[in-house]
Amino acid sequence: MGEKYRHIGKATHRKDARAIVTGSAKYIDDIKLPGMLYGRVLRSPYPHARIKHIDTSKAEAYPGVKAVLTYKNVPPWIGGIPYHRPVLDSTMRFVGDAVALVAAETEQSAEEALELIEVEYEQLPAVYDMKAATMPGAPQLHERIPGNVFPRGYRPIGEKALQEIVIGDVDKGFKEADFITEGTCGYENIPNPLPPEPPGVIATWEDTEHLTIYTASQSAAMNRNFHQPLLKMVDMRVIGTHCGGSYGTKNANMIPMVHAAALAKVAGRPVKVYFNKEEHFNAYSLRLGSRIHARVGIKKDGTITAMEGEWLVDTGAASEMAQVQIAVGCGEAQLALRCKNWNLQPKLICTNHSPAGVVRGFGGQELKSSLLPLMAIAMEKANLDPLEFFKKNYVKPGDGYFWRDGLWWDYRGIDFSNAMQKGAEAFGWKDKWKGWGKPTAVNGSKRIGVGVGVHGNADVGEDESEAYVKINPDGRAVLHACVSESGMGERSALCKMVAEVLNIPLEWVEITAPDTMVNPFEFGLVGSRGTYTVGSAVIEAAENAKRKLFDLATPVLGAKPEDLETKDGMIYVKGKEDKAIPWRKAMGIARTLTGQGRFETDYSLCNFMMIFAEVEVDIETGKTGLRRVVAATDCGQIIDPLVLAGQLHGSIGSAGIDTALFEETVLDKDTGHIMNCNMIDYKWRTFIDLPEFENVILETPFPTHRFKAIGVGEISPAPGPSAVLMAISNAIGKRVMDYPATPDKILKALGKI
């Protein structure tokens, strides 16, 4: 399809490619401001404790130390949803919780000063299990969260924000069912998405009213959008650096940001707070824990007649925006499972482990990984092929859903059955699927099994974006958009859109740094929204700039604007390219033209991803290998094939597919300590263990914008874990319902241990 466009659909070099391969790209730890201090954090050794006494006098007197903060003297900024997370508190709620902050001339002085802070703790009982946390007499984490269950009254994303799925009449639905199944499935390995670069922020106060933040973020503007109210509405300028991976975790960056801003305010100098890897493991953005108990009513033909259950969500010691993740998860459940009668009741619970945060998959991966195995029980009972079941039950034109805003949206997208079928053909599903609990092949103690999972998200059209495109008389253009680069290539994709609209070489388009002072409003690169939302704003801005240019060219060329065309900085009347004039003849050399564009929220479209997985399980040892993955999607129009391929390959990383096999945060439930908080004990897939990987990408035009494209990057890991669990269950002939399916769990399922 790429031929119809000059740039769109073609593999082009990332704009920042040279900087990355030569080492000149600047990440947060590569930046030093004059006079900058280093901030370090004293962390709690206990999962739940109250500070009885804290003495910082020795630390304050230590050479090089410029600021020491505890709950007693920290600025009164409180974050989280609802507000429950001060910068520092007198109560510690997880191992690694911040006790005190130090800023010093060198990192070493700051580290050494931490050791001089004397703290006497009163240890408190801790709770780690969601059910236990909600029992009478359980240790209480927050005064504002009675019974450790977050109140539903708070509406972070609007008055009607979706906090449950209640549709139709489940009693009636169960009566219509041919089969009713029931079960529980937990996805509670709370893995760490673990970008290679730890989180980091530099804060500097220009004066008491002006705060500048340098941030390693996938959405620099979000630092300001979310936290300006928290900082009493000071004028906050946010500048994004290159970001060494995020996978959702480095968006608003609240914790490092408030720590750096508080220290900088007291010290009167710039302060960098940059986590080390141990802190990254112990005190930063895990996945939500998820456990669903549900009853499913199903007909022989695969119609889902009723879905009723409880969804327990574990956010650890605090909620960054788990309520929004629940809202999105509830919406996404409806996209994948067409059902007229729902009653799914989420319950958001806090426990004494490191807080969950925003992570790629955003509630949806957690929900799907728990819910789809429960659907598999129903499919097995009705003897249905899961591929055919998903084809039948994924959202279709004419359907609708309650999205995260609590409103009903009529779906105006496409039927994804074709993409499912093409993916299945590439995978060889028809030959490999032998039925529930049946291996595809047996070779000695080795059993091959296959599984499939599905996911999609209507957040592709979430929230607002604005862009300016400024064109110069020399034919070049500058895109003003507050878009960060954390690996998605979106900055380059947007430049391509501008180059396409203005019909100029890609090298003639530059994009401003992600800086909230020089750019218009941007929400951020989340929920695969970049392609549709930011793209729409950028295209509109480029078209507006072009229209202004043509208006100026009209008297010069003696033709109406609609009869004009432009190429490579020249304007001409259609069909008369030989009489072209340069832009500067129309504009003059002392002028720039700026077009503006804006996008408004639209939840009426969704994206789609299906993962097919083939595993090999050794039933003697329980060891499982991932042999082959096929990722199938329809993106409307490819913007860049290599960037898109990378996003789909990413389903293995960022606490995705491998959370079904070996990835987990191992919490010692006696001490509250994470037992594998380093990169040797925390397991990750190496080059040697790569599965075969094939992408199947269709391009059915979407009613989005000029290029008919839709984003899919965020969702690629989400269908993976349930697909792998299904494949393992089929390989060994026993149902496995526990993540990750490590050898011990497989041998247990087989009755061997």
Place this chain on the structure above:
Amino acid sequence: MKRVNRDEGRKRRGISQRAATKSRTAEKNIRLTVNGKPYHLMVGKDVNPEHTLAYTLRETLGYTGTKITCDHGSCGACTVLMDGEAVLSCTILTVECDGKDITTIEGLANAITGELHPLQQAFIDYTAFQCGFCTPGIILSAKALLDKNPSPTEEEIKRELAGHYCRCISHYLVIKAIQSVAEKGR
């Protein structure tokens, strides 16, 4: 790049006992070359005994293209070339580096013309990175491999890169990029 402990690393790199002894006795003066540029570092002034090579490169000498992820030798991000071998600069102390010739990612392109190394160009052509944080280390390991073995098999490439953590999963395009250079070398 393979994970080796320091003693094994010394053996592999052919460091003689005499050279090791010399580096201990001459510990007040560390002379090393980075990307062809000689440096003379004073212990206690420019370098502390606990400084890793990764720290010295980044913080003392300003070669920030060398990235640190785990800082304990398990992710490959800080890989640099030492006398042509890929090593983990976070597990080597700078005071051990007397007389060493170091190449960082900044030293791969032609310093005068700016012409990129074929591997760098291939990584650009194949978009063989996403966030780019692990990329300098991977490119340097790939260079060490191709310098020894200009036409590695896919399996040999995977084995050489096994110690590199990439969370975005650029692996598949990285392999293609390296293969494209290897094929040209045939």
